[in-house]
Amino acid sequence: FEKICTTLPISICAYCSYLLVLDRTNWKSNILTGLLIPYIFFTLPSILFNFFRGQIGRWIALVAVILRIFFPKHFPEWLELPAALILLIVVAPSLIANTARGDWIGVVICLVIAGYLLQEHIRAAGGFRNAFTKANGVSNTVGIVILFVYPVWALVLDIL
Numbered sequence: 001f002e003k004i005c006t007t008l009p010i011s012i013c014a015y016c017s018y019l020l021v022l023d024r025t026n027w028k029s030n031i032l033t034g035l036l037i038p039y040i041f042f043t044l045p046s047i048l049f050n051f052f053r054g055q056i057g058r059w060i061a062l063v064a065v066i067l068r069i070f071f072p073k074h075f076p077e078w079l080e081l082p083a084a085l086i087l088l089i090v091v092a093p094s095l096i097a098n099t100a101r102g103d104w105i106g107v108v109i110c111l112v113i114a115g116y117l118l119q120e121h122i123r124a125a126g127g128f129r130n131a132f133t134k135a136n137g138v139s140n141t142v143g144i145v146i147l148f149v150y151p152v153w154a155l156v157l158d159i160l
Contacts (some may be wrong), residue, residue: 008122032120037085039113039147040094042106052089053097061090104158118144 044052051057063082067075089097100106121144125131131141 010095025073027113028160032117034081034084035113035117037081039087039110041088042110043150044089049089049097049101057086057090061087088122101147104155107151107154107158114144114148118148 057111061083064075064079064086066082100109121140122128123140124132125153132138
């Protein structure tokens with residue numbers, strides 16, 4: 001379980017970032033991409049998580065909150081979700097940050113999020129076949145399927 005938790009999350013976080021970018025560009029559906037934030041929280045590699053949980057993350061969160069509260073016109077909409085991720089990392093209790101992230105509980109939460117996103121994407125595309133045949137549907141579907149495969153694979157390795 002530790003091997004997969006140290007090597008695969010970098011690519012999973014890259015897919016989450018890809019889906020967040022798609023949401024801001026051409027992925028016009030009613031899918032809750034805000035659910036990618038807890039997914040990234042649970043799959044972020046420990047090195048990056050500890051980096052953002054330290055002083056750097058606190059300063060980034062402080063600047064984001066100040067900009068959002070006092071200068072809302074200067075806080076772009078595309079920074080809302082990354083700022084929410086940094087804020088979640090900084091303020092998360094140690095029980096969640098240290099225990100649930102490295103345990104099967106975090107993997108199950110990721111599985112539920114990925115399953116919900118996959119189901120909503122297929123429903124918004126008009127069915128499984130349309131999800132793979134629409135112009136921008138293939139890349140979105142492949143990204144969400146990869147987000148679904150990681151927790152399943154991690155659970156299988158944890159059970160074995």
